[in-house]
Amino acid sequence: MAKQGFSYYKAETDRFQDIKIKRLKKKYHCTGYAVYQYLLNEIYRVQGYCLQFTDDHLFDVSEYWGIDEEDVTEIIDYCTEIGLFNARLWQEKGVLTARSIQTRYIDICKVCKKTPAIEEAFRLVESEKAVPAPEPLPQLFPPAEQSPMRIVPKGAAEVPKVVSDTPRVAAVVTDGAAAVTAQARTGAEGAGKRVLSELEAKEAEAVSAEFQKFPEGFQKFPETSGNFSEESDKSIKSYDNKNSSSNSPSREEEDKASLSSGKKRLDNLLKALSVCTDDARWIGSIERIDVDDSPLWALADEVRQSRGRLTVCSYLMPSLRSLVAAGRLVMRRQAADTSDELRRMLAAAKVPSYDIDRVLEAAQGQEAALREAIEEVRRSKGKITMPGRYLLSKLRKMAPAKAS
Structure with missing residues (x-):
């Protein structure tokens, strides 16, 4: 082997x-x-x-x-x-x-x-994928439609060869080209014009076919720079609805809208930073974490501007925990449960007896979080083989000073 x-x-x-x-x-x-x-x-x-x-x-x-x-x-x-x-x-x-x-x-x-x-x-890394080979470029001049060979009479000056990158660039003719006959020149120009006209017709047909693929409603919109997201479309529709109604929103509705926008802004930030579910739940349990003067926004900007030097686990989360420990940020108060009920729940979750006291001591003030973690152990159906260590780890993330 x-x-x-x-x-x-x-x-x-x-x-x-x-x-x-x-x-x-x-x-x-x-x-x-x-x-x-x-x-x-x-x-x-x-x-x-x-x-x-x-x-x-x-x-x-x-x-x-x-x-x-x-x-x-x-x-x-x-x-x-x-x-x-x-x-x-x-x-x-x-x-x-x-x-x-x-x-x-x-x-x-x-x-x-x-x-x-x-x-x-x-697996935590993406599997490698083969890069597809680029498609070959189309030939602008088919071999059957090349211009005829120019014949230079004996004794005339040699005509220099001119290499053109595109079919639209005209060849440079020097004084020695006067020996080329008018009939040969006319035939070459006619062949070049015919090839160019055929290429332009094919391009026009291709553009028309691509344009017909789009729906009729899309063709009526003018060209604009940038991409509009669904949120922009929703904001435009809501703006039209507001203009159509004569009644202005009340103060309570404006407060609710500001709160929902702050929560939505927080959710978008946590998704952009790829914050895990447990850390996002802990951040959301901090009071006034989504207001404009919250230190979370400044910490997130530092993580983004560090270009990988600072991460969520190594900088953002420890900084927030330090602010909570210093009293600058306050956790929301949660209802406490009796120790007897929690002991029964821990015993039902198959937590060893020597770990129950440690878990209860670490869960002081975080009883709701403990109940949620016990529910996760129950839903795992035996996949979490060490429930005591799992609960201590979850509580340490919620309140590292108590769990350690």
């Missing part, structure tokens, strides 16, 4: 300048970086692009570095939180991988002349 992993892998010299590595080292010191490098080595050694993390791997890492298994789990959860590993695959399937890891795996396979094989359930 051929070995699927690699005997070695390349390491970038700029890895210590990565903001994610700096955050990991600042929180867990050298132990965190050692655990991450150990897991990275196992990923490239075993399968090359991912690692199905089990209790055996947890024991190996703990025994190799001489640290507790709970500390190893916390370090891995923090690595997924800052973006070193994919959070979704880790929480749902217990798989350690990342987009950068799979990209490096494909590069190594190309160097080794090996076909990369990534399971579709774990």
